[in-house]
Amino acid sequence: MLQTKIGGIHPNLDLGVGLPLAHFLEIILNPPKAYTPYNLLDALEPEAVGCVEVEYISTHTGKVLKIHTQVKATKQVLEIVCFNHTPYHLKIFTQKSYFVYGKLSLSPYNNALQMLNPKIIDKPNTIALRFDKDCKKLPAFLRQDQYKTYLDFCLATLTPQNLEKLVSLGVPLQVVQHISEIFHPSIDFALAHNAHKGFCLPHLQALKYIEALAYMCALSSKTFDFPAKFSQHANTRALAEFVNNLPFALTNDQQRAIESIKHDMQGLRATKRLVMGDVGCGKTMVILASVALCAPYKSLLMAPTSILAKQIYTEALKYLPQSIKPLLLLGGANGKQKETFSEADFIVGTTALLYAPLDTSKVALVISDEQHRFGTKQRHALQTLATQAGGSKPHYLQFSATPIPRTLAMMEAKFIATSFLKDKPYTKDIQTRIVDKPQFNALLTHIKAEIGEGKQVAVIYPLVEESESMDYLSLKEGTPYWQKRFENVFVVSGKDNDKEDIMEGFAKGGQLLLATTLIEVGISLPKLSTIVIVGPERLGLATLHQLRGRVARLGGKGYCYLFTHQPTNPRLHNFSQTLDGFEIANLDLKYRRSGDLLEGTQQSGDAFNFLDLSQDSSLIEEVSALFSPTA
Known part of the structure; x- marks a missing residue:
């Protein structure tokens, strides 16, 4: 379990608002897309937008409906003009007095002050919030039946009191206050939003903070804690034989990665580690060292292409200790391969591994190379391939030669054990x-x-x-x-x-x-x-x-x-x-842009609506600090 200094952060955590934290944050991350401030105008000038209270004087009906009124506060004449009018317009605009909202202008015919197609307002000095229509599809709204409109549901959920509960998780009070302003705006806030054509910097930063928090919460939900299938096993003798027989020295990064994997295997839990190596940093040697540590239990490796699988198999034949027998499995398991599988210690293949009728009871380590080349379902199928009925799992290593941005690595490293290979064996x-x-x-x-x-x-x-x-x-x-x-x-x-x-x-x-x-x-x-x-x-x-x-x-x-x-x-x-x-x-x-980083379904595009991974590293670091392993 990952915790903050104050309490646990997890998507299913309920802050006492009747919703899981993940849903609460999702509502915040769908703020109003427009604000209409019905502010009372102090001065009546052309181009001004707002509300005025008027008293009815007379009506001129025709193709265009014209209502002559007098502004109650200033006694100025205001002409209300309605195009495409109906009997409804005639009824509402001939009341004794009422508030109208719209844009003031001067009539081109008599230079009189006018308002074209105004709107009747019941409560001046209020603000109308408009949300994207897709908000009605949010899981939290669909699961409730108390509120008929999304607006009512949102404002009842994101009350200032409920939002303040985020402070208990370590979210800065200033961030919470800015979020509260977004959903409970003042007239000045709404006017500033419209003038800026979007959220001003402090409020945008607050949304970025919440988006980073939501993303890291989602990552934490994908981290599972399972007992290792073969716990506290690391064959250090086979590892030493492998390393000593290499015709070259391992880089410092390779040694650190191997040491981390050895430490993982010596524990009780099934590890899930991502080994991120730049091009030419020697991932294959770390793979083979992991296989040596796993012996005499079996290791499986899935590669995205036959060429790469053959290449790793060839390297295994060349460098692994003779006591560890590799097997190449391509295009399904034939009779001979099924027979030799029981004798093999390291099985290398493509996605054919997922469909071959293999006995995986002795598999203690599962590896995917170039893991980003596989779909989410394929990676999951590989990970569960050797899982025992009781829930114990093999160790799982993901290797990739496609580095991810440092800011993303900063977030993911909190939840997935990560090793980086940057040193190159050859200059x-x-x-x-x-x-x-x-x-x-x-x-x-x-x-x-x-x-x-x-x-x-x-x-x-x-x-x-x-x-x-x-x-x-x-x-x-x-x-x-x-x-x-x-x-x-x-x-x-x-x-x-x-x-x-x-x-x-x-x-x-x-x-x-x-x-x-x-x-x-x-x-x-x-x-x-x-x-x-x-x-x-x-x-x-x-x-x-x-x-x-x-x-x-x-x-x-x-x-x-x-x-x-x-x-x-x-x-x-x-x-x-x-x-x-x-x-x-x-x-x-x-x-x-960043693509769909959590599910891996997109390689580019906008995974975040507010957060910019290339610019917001300091903010991401601040949010990342909320998540620290329990002592």
Whole structure:
């Protein structure tokens, strides 16, 4: 359980308002979209908007209804004009006295003060609040039957007294006061909102605070506490054998991540840890160290592609102690694989793992690599694959080479055990250059020189087939050009059934690879020194970073060329200035917004209505401080 210094924060916590905290915060995060202040006007001037009390004088009916009145306070004549009038208008505007609301203007005919199509107001100096119609679909409103309108329900729920109860959770009183003003506004507040065309900074900051709080509460609800299937087990002897036999030293970040995983396994609870590694930071070695710690119990790993699964399997054969036997499972389990499964200690596969009739009773560790490539349902299915009937679970490790923004990491690390890999085993010197048609000949010369030195080059196209809306050649259109000028040209796209064989053939003896973005994820091409990305402005920065990470995998000099017809694109220029994946994630956040971060259903767009992860790090840190582990 995660707690604040004062009390527990959890979505189902009831503050004594008759609603779970999650629903209470959700109502706050759907504030009024418009305010209409029915303020009494002190001075009657053209363009002024507000209420005046009038006394009826006379009526002129015709195509346009004109009511002559006298303003009670100033004795000025005010002409009320109604277009498309009905008998109802004639009835209400001929009362002895009443309040009208509208905009004052001067008649073009007689220069008299007038108000066009005004509204009768029962209570002046009040404010009408208007909410988005979708508010009626909020779960909290649908589950009650006491209030017929959302407005009544909202104001009865978010009373100043109820809102003040947030202070007991550690929410600053000033934040609560600003939220209270949003739902119980003064005339001055409503006028300022309309003049500003939105919430002023203090009130916007208060909404951001609540949104960050709501998001972190939702994260906490996704954190489960289950007993480990095989608790207090960490095979330190197998780990030492694995590490000692490596032909290279592990980085400090790798060692810290492995130590954290070892500590997790030595506990009683099933751990759920996210290992976030920048491109080329050696995630595979941490994966294999985790498998060694788990032995002699079994480990399962699900990779998003057959190519990546084969690559991890190959690394396992090369580096794991001989006592730990790997098995590759692709496309379903045949009879032979079922037979050898009982003997295998580390089973590597694709989503075929989810459907293979495997005995998982001895599985103590489940791993997903490039976890963001799987849907929410697939990740959940993998996690529950080896869960025992009594509720005990295997340890679950998620690996990703797509860094997330630091602000998001700050929030998620409070609820999901997180390790970061930033140190690189090999020193890379990758130059990123933006080129257009005038620089193409120089690019061609560079490609020939690299191939002449025995290195490999990849050219990435945005589309496979020709497109009328695309200002670049497709993979199919560009292939003949390269095949005329180079030998050993390999062409592959996601549509090819034999793409794994093509990629393996290129890795062994190819010079030039023409492909789509399928090589983005985890492909190891040690001889690849140069990558050319066509139409890079069409791709997210995280994808560009993944593609760039394919070059110079074993260190040394590498080149990334961004071939674009937008050579002054600031987004591409910012990308070319840094190799830091976490900085790239912040840039991607700035340009593409945050997406659906909690469920993972969107990769871009507006996950937050008020919060800006690229700008609000200090506020997020303040909210994050509310959540601290129980001592």
